[in-house]
Amino acid sequence: MAQGHRAQVERAAEQGVRFEHLLDEHAQVLHLLDDTAALRGLAQRVREECGAHIGLAGPVEADRLLVLRQWNGTCATGLHDLRVPMGLGLGGLGFAELRPVWVDDYCASELITHxxxxxxxxxxxxTMLAVPMVRAGKVHGVVYAAMREITDFGGRQLDAAVHVANSGGLALQTASAARRQREAAAAAERRRIASELHDSVGARLFRMGAELRDLRTHAEGGSSELLDRLVSLENQLAETASAFRDSVHALDHGEPGGGLAEALSRDCAAFQRRTGTTAQSVEVGAVPDCGPHRARVLLAAAREALLNVEKHANARSVLISTIALDDEITISVADDGSGWPGRGQEGNGIGLRATADRVGEVGGTLSVVANEDGGLTVRIRVPLT
Structure with a gap:
């Protein structure tokens, strides 16, 4: 028993390392397309193509706020990372009016704020020129060309700056879309791994805890050394399970939903009071609202699965997990009972067949599979829309 427990603890630790690596990779992904390279190139291009002394480029980083993040040709540092609210200064004016603006003598101009x-x-x-980077009516940033002398930006320089701004707007828009896609993919991968880990490590840790508590109960009055060892193992397992839950939560910081999760928790509590069998409901990540009708179908299917456990499984523990993946909600009801009641009877109960039909009416599926270490898992999948 101790050897099996140590193996499980070691596997849980390995999965914890996987969590940390995934979170590190996620952070790296979010910085791969942070617009820095694109903005740096824009500052250099606008300076070169306009024949200017200075080139500047800044993205819109908050509502009505522009920040100068890249520069080329500056001597001082006052313009570096300068925050420019909409409407203020030359860039803020271009930002507000969605058009190129310029001044012959910046500090003496009556066109802008100072x-x-x-x-x-x-x-x-x-002399300074500012051109907003606009795509589909939205300003993504502003590029500037500046001279250290009073001069005139002719049509050629203006056309060049507008061309740079147009290409910059497209680059920033594309980078923003790519970042959102990568972020969504990373979130989906976190949920997928969380689901796999929960179904494997989480369920086994839960069953091991139930077995240890049962062993300790039956060992009372026996060897004090055995009792102490069982208590120690139970404490170690509790620590491992706590670390595992924290790691799963770190994969998805979304708060669990209300109605469906609360109903399943109440059903588990009632099941445990009624049967004496340990039951727990866990929601992995944030599960979105699927509508009242689908929620009722999911809840009815989970209750039918619990009823089958109560009537046929002779189980010591039950675990219900709920997770949203690939535009669907999945509820798994896993027990550690006796498995299939007999050959040729897999999943042929009248209640489960009727439940599968109701799940199918909303585009979902119901399946029953044997667990590798005993018992059955009823898995109900229903699309979100």
């Missing part, structure tokens, strides 16, 4: 005269003067800027 919130940023300090950093502008520190870099010796006189």
């Amino acid at each position: 919130d940023f005269d300090g950093p502008i003067s520190a870099d010796g800027i006189k």
Whole structure:
């Protein structure tokens, strides 16, 4: 028993390492397309193509806020990471009006506000052009071309700056879409791994805990050394299970939903009081609302599965897990009982057949499979829409 427990603990630790690696990879993915390279190239291009002394590029990072993140040709640092609210200064004006704007002499111009005269003067800027990067009516950022002398940005320079801004808007829009897709893919991968780990490690840890508690109960009055060893093993297992739950939660920070999860928890509590069999309901990650009709079908199917456990399984523990994956909700009801009642009877109960028909009416499926270490799992899948 102790050797089997140690193996399970070691496997749980290995899965914890997988959690950490996945979280690290997720963080790296989120920084692969952080727009830095694109913005750096825009600052250099607008300077070169307009023949300017300075090129600047900044993304819109919050509602009505532009931040100058990349620069080329500056001497001072006042413009570096400068925060420019919509409407203020030259870039803020272009941001607000969705059009190119320029001034011959920045600090003397009556066209703009003068919130940023300090950093502008520190870099010796006189003539300046700002062009918003607009895609589908949305400003993604602003590029600037600046001269340290009073001059005129002719049609060629203006056309060049607009061309740079257009390509920059497309680049930032594409990067933003790619980032959202990668983030969604990473979230889906976290949920997939969480589901796999919960079905394997989580269920086994839960059953082991139930077995240890049962052994300790039957060993009372016997060897004190055996009792102490069982208590120690039970405490170790409780610590491992706690670490496992924390790691699963780290994979998906969404808060569990209310109605369906609460109903399943109440059903488990009632089942445990009625039968004396340990029962637990766990929601892995955030499960979205699937509508009242589908929720009723899922709940009825889970209750039918619990009823079958009560009537036929002779189980010591039951675990219900709920997870949303690939636009569907899956509820698994796993027990550690006696398995199939007899050859040729797999999944042929009248109650389960009728339940499968009701699940099928909402586009879902119901399946019953044998667990590798004993017992059965009823898995109910229902699409979200």
